[in-house]
Amino acid sequence: MKFKLIAEYFDRLEKISSRIQLTSLLSDLFKNTEREVIDKVVYLIQGRLWPDFTGMPEIGMGEKFLIKAIAMAYGNKEEEVEKLYKNIGDLGEVAYSLRSKVKGVSILSFVGGNQEAGELDVMEVYNELVKIATSTGEGSRDIKIRIFAGLIKKATPIEAKYLVRFVEGRLRLGIGDATVLDALAITFGGSADYRPIVERAYNLRADLGDIARVIATEGIEKLKNISPTPGIPIRPMLAERLPDPEEIMEKMNGKALVDYKYDGERAQIHRKGDKVTIFSRRMENITDQYIDVTEYVKQFVKGDNFIVEGEIVPVDPESGEMRPFQELMHRRRKNNIAEAIKEYPVNLFLFDLMFFEGEDYTTKPLPERRAKLEEILASNDKVHIASHIIADRVDKLREYFYQAISEGAEGVMVKSIGPDSIYQAGSRGWLWIKLKRDYQSEMADTVDLVVVGAFYGKGKRGGKFSSLLMAAYNPEKDVFETVCKVASGFSDQELDEMQKKINELKREQKHPRVVSDMIPDVWVSPTLVAEVIGAEITISPLHTCCRGEKGGLSIRFPRFIRWRDDKSPEDATTNQEIMEMYSKQLKKIEEKPVDENI
Numbered sequence: 001m002k003f004k005l006i007a008e009y010f011d012r013l014e015k016i017s018s019r020i021q022l023t024s025l026l027s028d029l030f031k032n033t034e035r036e037v038i039d040k041v042v043y044l045i046q047g048r049l050w051p052d053f054t055g056m057p058e059i060g061m062g063e064k065f066l067i068k069a070i071a072m073a074y075g076n077k078e079e080e081v082e083k084l085y086k087n088i089g090d091l092g093e094v095a096y097s098l099r100s101k102v103k104g105v106s107i108l109s110f111v112g113g114n115q116e117a118g119e120l121d122v123m124e125v126y127n128e129l130v131k132i133a134t135s136t137g138e139g140s141r142d143i144k145i146r147i148f149a150g151l152i153k154k155a156t157p158i159e160a161k162y163l164v165r166f167v168e169g170r171l172r173l174g175i176g177d178a179t180v181l182d183a184l185a186i187t188f189g190g191s192a193d194y195r196p197i198v199e200r201a202y203n204l205r206a207d208l209g210d211i212a213r214v215i216a217t218e219g220i221e222k223l224k225n226i227s228p229t230p231g232i233p234i235r236p237m238l239a240e241r242l243p244d245p246e247e248i249m250e251k252m253n254g255k256a257l258v259d260y261k262y263d264g265e266r267a268q269i270h271r272k273g274d275k276v277t278i279f280s281r282r283m284e285n286i287t288d289q290y291i292d293v294t295e296y297v298k299q300f301v302k303g304d305n306f307i308v309e310g311e312i313v314p315v316d317p318e319s320g321e322m323r324p325f326q327e328l329m330h331r332r333r334k335n336n337i338a339e340a341i342k343e344y345p346v347n348l349f350l351f352d353l354m355f356f357e358g359e360d361y362t363t364k365p366l367p368e369r370r371a372k373l374e375e376i377l378a379s380n381d382k383v384h385i386a387s388h389i390i391a392d393r394v395d396k397l398r399e400y401f402y403q404a405i406s407e408g409a410e411g412v413m414v415k416s417i418g419p420d421s422i423y424q425a426g427s428r429g430w431l432w433i434k435l436k437r438d439y440q441s442e443m444a445d446t447v448d449l450v451v452v453g454a455f456y457g458k459g460k461r462g463g464k465f466s467s468l469l470m471a472a473y474n475p476e477k478d479v480f481e482t483v484c485k486v487a488s489g490f491s492d493q494e495l496d497e498m499q500k501k502i503n504e505l506k507r508e509q510k511h512p513r514v515v516s517d518m519i520p521d522v523w524v525s526p527t528l529v530a531e532v533i534g535a536e537i538t539i540s541p542l543h544t545c546c547r548g549e550k551g552g553l554s555i556r557f558p559r560f561i562r563w564r565d566d567k568s569p570e571d572a573t574t575n576q577e578i579m580e581m582y583s584k585q586l587k588k589i590e591e592k593p594v595d596e597n598i
């Protein structure tokens with residue numbers, strides 16, 4: 001399959017303005033894709049070479065290298081390329097422009113050998129990109145530059161443009177997983193009605209390329225039988241939230257398992273033979289940060305082929321007490337991880353089992369999963385089952401909640417133990433409900449919102465971005481709906497970081513997956529997630545989240561708390577959750593005694 005075809009689709013995808021068109025064009029691309037390479041094409045359109053969970057390096061070639069490679073490929077001086085870059089501001093366009101100018105020479109002689117421009121094959125491109133990503137050690141910089149220069153030398157202008165953006169890590173077509181799943185269902189199932197089958201398979205085996213390969217080469221029927229596979233992450237099950245224990249017990253039909261809600265890092269742990277791999281909440285491979293945990297798991301969890309889930313929590317080695325989750329940050333260091341492991345010891349608190357020795361446990365009710373988990377865990381002081389009780393009265397739940405908090409937990413997770421209490425991979429539902437200690441403020445909880453636009457500041461901050469247009473995620477439509485403009489809570493350092501982040505992601509037009517009536521100074525590709533707290537949720541004509549007759553919902557007095565790099569935009573707070581928070585808040589106001597309202 002020719003790479004040229006893909007580059008042309010990239011160009012068309014970038015210009016599209018609606019989500020529906022995006023899906024249909026993507027489906028068109030899949031129809032024209034040779035089935036053997038569809039997995040690679042899926043990775044490429046998402047700007048990567050492989051799924052994050054592989055832990056394999058992505059390219060991320062810096063500007064300087066690219067300038068060198070472009071100059072080398074097209075016979076320009078580096079200063080010329082730099083100058084052009086200053087004028088245009090996009091190295092992809094620079095490559096496009098310089099490649100277009102190489103006209104005097106016939107394409108054949110320019111390209112060299114007997115390969116014509118436009119003849120690049122997808123696998124050839126992919127393999128060369130893999131070489132660039134994986135070459136390390138002395139001299140590797142020069143090798144990378146040479147390989148890339150060779151590649152764009154053979155490319156057409158449009159191929160060169162997208163290759164440059166790809167290796168720079170700026171191919172931001174903003175095609176989320178949901179759009180790919182829709183397009184796969186339409187292309188290979190025949191209609192969007194097949195989406196649930198494709199989605200279920202993806203939830204259990206979160207490798208989009210692999211799912212595309214199975215459906216394209218073996219058909220939709222094959223997807224129905226997919227089960228979790230150690231080594232490939234499962235999309236995590238998520239909890240709903242409620243601030244009131246009474247309501248929670250009602251939702252649970254009067255009886256539930258109540259776990260401590262530990263404040264650490266979620267870990268999905270896979271064992272396949274001798275190999276133990278740990279995936280984060282975002283399904284990134286974090287094994288290297290927790291080599292100690294992999295050893296504990298090998299030692300204390302019986303079996304050779306399983307997937308379990310738990311929370312990694314820093315502990316005081318002397319007292320065994322829980323420590324603040326910030327201590328885990330030290331484990332992110334690239335160097336001296338061994339020291340961080342020694343200095344900041346952790347324990348693992350397991351709360352679920354999804355797969356054991358060939359058997360899919362995700363379809364079994366929670367009591368069965370937990371019983372097996374207890375059975376396979378040997379007694380030890382590093383890996384524990386999450387502290388829990390079975391509560392059948394509201395006061396029991398309340399009491400346990402306070403106990404959890406007093407021991408340093410963040411609250412409790414209340415979990416259904418009914419016959420339908422399966423592990424709902426990849427979805428947020430009422431089978432798990434979180435009750436957290438910070439449900440005291442007016443707006444019950446913080447929200448995680450996606451940056452979709454930015455505004456320049458005035459006065460002291462003139463010329464710099466100082467506020468952000470934020471959106472919630474609407475999973476049904478797979479779009480981002482605006483809910484507030486955040487201008488406070490940033491430290492000076494965070495403001496500086498913000499300039500960099502926005503400059504990398506800004507775009508001229510609104511992204512097709514963004515629904516907004518407000519027009520910011522610059523639009524931003526929906527990629528960054530920030531945690532935000534506000535005073536309350538109100539109806540507003542300005543915002544598009546949950547828009548009804550009276551307007552949309554908006555967060556008043558929003559304040560930035562921190563970036564949530566561990567979340568992808570599709571993990572942001574949903575429109576549905578904002579609606580639920582709003583209804584809760586209304587109910588609270590109605591329930592207040594009259595005199596308090598005066």
Ligand SMILES: Nc1ncnc2c1ncn2[C@@H]1O[C@H](COP(=O)(O)OP(=O)(O)OP(=O)(O)O)[C@@H](O)[C@H]1O
Nearest residue numbers: 238239259260261262263265266311351386413434
């Ligand atoms: N016993 C437990 N059962 C399930 N999850 C737990 C448990 N203890 C701690 N957790 C953690 O709680 C998280 C969910 O709650 P929280 O809202 O604090 O996190 P979040 O990442 O902001 O939200 P979410 O994961 O629901 O999107 C889980 O992702 C998991 O890491």
